[in-house]
Amino acid sequence: MSKTIQRKQTLVAYGFILPFFAVFAAMFVAPLAYSGYLSLYVNRLVGGVSFVGLENYARAFEDSRFLEGLGRTALILVTQVPIMLGLALFFALALDSGRARGSRTLRLLIFLPYAVPGVIAVLMWGYIYGQSFGLIAQISSGVGLPSINLLSDELILFAIMNIITWAFVGYNMIVMYAALKSIPGELYEAAEIDGAGQWRLAWSVKIPMIRPAILLTTIFSIIGSFQIFNEPKLLVEIAPTGITQGFTPNYYAFNLAFVNQDVSYAAAIAFLLGFVIMIVSYVVQLSTQSRRFQS
Amino acid sequence: MRHGARKAAVAITSITTVVAMTLSGCSSDADTGTTTEPTGSTDGRITDEQRLEALTTPTNLTFWTWVPGVEDQVALFEAAYPAISVTVENVGQGLDHYSKVRTASQAGSGAPDVVQLEQQFVTSFAVTGELLDLTPYGATDLADDYVPWVWNQVVANGQVLAIPQDSGPLGNLYREDILAAAGVTEPPATWADYKTAAELVRANTDSYISNMAPGQGAGWVGLLWQAGVKPFGYDGGEGVTINVNGADAKEVVSYWQDLIQNDLVSVDADFTDEWYQGLNQGKYAGWLTAAWAPVFLSGAAADTSGLWRAAPLPQWDVNNPSSGNWGGSVNAVLKASENPIAAYELAKWINHAQEPALLFATQQNFFPTKISVLEDPVFAAQEPEFYGGQRVNEVFAGISETVDTEWEWLPFMEFAYTSFNETFGAAVAAKGDLSAGLDAWQADLEEYATQQGFTVNG
Known part of the structure; x- marks a missing residue:
């Protein structure tokens, strides 16, 4: 008797999650499987479609555009992401310390860039970066400094890193700040009794307590870095030679599909990118976990 | 006039604010007469009877273009051929436009009948087999009406692939x-x-x-x-x-x-x-x-x-x-079109009949490709x-x-x-x-x- 009830409950439970799975299968698994299928073929302008197995993947490993794009993303990962997360953590701690006046307004101001649509942000930065009539150029010429072209082929990557930092520092700060708010007050009292100052408190209590939040923002940032697309897609209009076809892997996949008419190879690149993201995220997660176990 | 002229000119070079403008003037609800046309007489050329039949049968055509204000030319066409109803759609400009044309054309449904293409992309679309050869429809007869270098731009291997619209010497x-x-x-x-x-x-x-x-x-x-x-x-x-x-x-x-x-x-x-x-x-x-x-x-x-x-x-x-x-565009008919005769007539008429062709020069400020428009004092004598x-x-x-x-x-x-x-x-x-x-x-x-x-x- 109880068994049938249990079975009924199980069925009902499945019934409840069925709508999700239906949409998940149709909108996520099916397109993914389809692009996996596409990536095993090659569609040439002359000769049409033919099955090539894993040839597209092999090609990607020898494709200097793809590898350079990955390299560029890796550079962003090791320079821009630490700076951005460091700033976010600093702001979160500063706001949480209660020392800063008008912290509500500050919090909002730091978060505001995240709410600015990417298109607007890039247009705005395009103006700020302009070589002879841009804001930075006008200020630097006003004080007698030579103007630098921040949109030049060499500096465009740093210009993009700056835009991304500006846009996402507030978002990461909010995540960390929320985590800081949930630390129980007793810990602070205990630390104060032990004679800890604000710096010591931040270093030995706050940061260890919000480690999961920091890890979360790190993983999000890794995924975000590998998926950079808007910035190059929009800045290519004002820096047409600096933004190459394979500037970032994601942008490369788009160009392959819609400029080069090479949908199959684009699918392969997208899959490889997915794998790279999984591996890097997993390695980061694993290394932080093992560190925690050690300590 | 002057203000409109500027607007048009800005739109020529890839600014996309004209979507609303272009979308607003479309779609009159005529019944969908989507019958497949016969492919031609014995020698492959479309006969006058077939043409007449196609132009008097109620037909809906779709025209994908980024040209602002092209509804005026289309309205003239609809007035000349009341049985044909044309829906003008702006699906974006540059790459957006081209990738949508390719997608729709390869999907086999939802593709437009007539599309705008830049001259330099005619071959790119011809190679993927998307453009209809307009020779059987009588396009070769138009050759002498256009500036020779422009006409060469729409001809490939004896096939006429599009009708010239504007150019940019x-x-x-x-x-x-x-x-x-x-x-x-x-x-x-x-x-x-x-x-x-x-x-x-x-x-x-x-x-x-x-x-x-x-x-x-x-x-x-x-x-x-x-x-x-x-x-x-x-x-x-x-x-x-x-x-x-x-x-x-x-x-x-x-x-x-x-x-x-x-x-x-x-x-x-x-x-x-x-x-x-x-x-x-x-x-x-x-x-x-x-x-x-x-x-x-x-x-x-x-x-x-x-x-x-x-x-x-x-x-x-x-x-x-x-x-x-540098630049300039054409109107081509897609192979996917179910009404190729009417589609060809649309592409031809708006670029070849004097009134709409001259209108492109005076209203859209396109640089003409048709000799009679280039010589028309209304265009040439502007100061x-x-x-x-x-x-x-x-x-x-x-x-x-x-x-x-x-x-x-x-x-x-x-x-x-x-x-x-x-x-x-x-x-x-x-x-x-x-x-x-x-x-x-x-x-x-x-x-x-x-x-x-x-x-x-x-």
């Missing part, structure tokens, strides 16, 4: 006041004169004689075209000719190498905020540009009205004046104030006759231009070795062509 727009201040009283007639003038402009004013935008592949290619370089070719099958780094092309770029490295021309990206400022504030004393640019410029650099003049490009050989082309009353259209109509007729494109120009930016364009931006830039472009194009299954002929 290259000329020289310059600031008469700045050149005069520098001591240059006549527009430079030869490229050697142009260099001398560039030196004077640099020495005596704060301006550059011109800006050579690194990422403007179509403009650079137009300059190669003028010099008689034949960098591209396509035999309609598997064979492509790629020769962007030949001796003749290198001669042209070595000229520019000299000017760029001696800081005689600037190399800013074009159609950017910086560039507009440069035009308005006299950073650039000229612009080597296409016939669609005079009207565009009068909107983009409104502060400088009355100071500009137009002239032909400086020449390599003054005895054989020549020019190239815009922006150019101090000079008959600019007449200047460009004269230039159009000097454009080299033998010019072909690669069947993958989308890739060719992206690759251009990374190779030659990057060399221009870096003020580096332009010749090496051409070599890199050549290698990249060859690699892509081979990858795509083409046979590359040197």
